[in-house]
Ligand SMILES: [Zn+2]
């Protein structure tokens with residue numbers, strides 16, 4: 001059982017270790033539009049941050065597959081990121097996108113939403129297959145990384 005959901009009443013003042021593995025089919029990853037190639041490894045520590053707030057300093061490792069923005073080649077991306085997430089029941093902080101709301105009286109903190117969010121950020125910033133990817137020809141669809149297509153002689157439209 002993944003230790004990614006912690007009971008608040010078991011948290012002491014010292015940071016508490018969080019560690020777990022989320023399988024690609026975990027409901028937390030539904031609708032992300034990415035293909036996870038293996039389990040997502042999560043670790044980190046959760047600690048009280050005063051006034052009913054809790055700070056999670058986590059680390060997320062995952063490998064997933066997507067398409068290059070320009071040439072739609074499959075690209076494998078390794079995610080290996082630190083994640084800081086604040087969990088708070090303070091209504092004034094709810095607007096802050098980096099704060100995860102805790103319901104008043106909640107007795108469990110689940111860090112999975114912060115893991116999901118990290119993946120979302122990575123997907124939306126999905127990189128190119130390589131920094132100088134030439135993409136596909138807008139006219140004939142040829143992969144310009146493989147060399148110029150026959151449209152080039154006619155001249156660029158932009
Ligand atoms: Zn590409």
Ligand SMILES: [Zn+2]
Nearest residue numbers: 137140149151
């Ligand atoms: Zn072409």
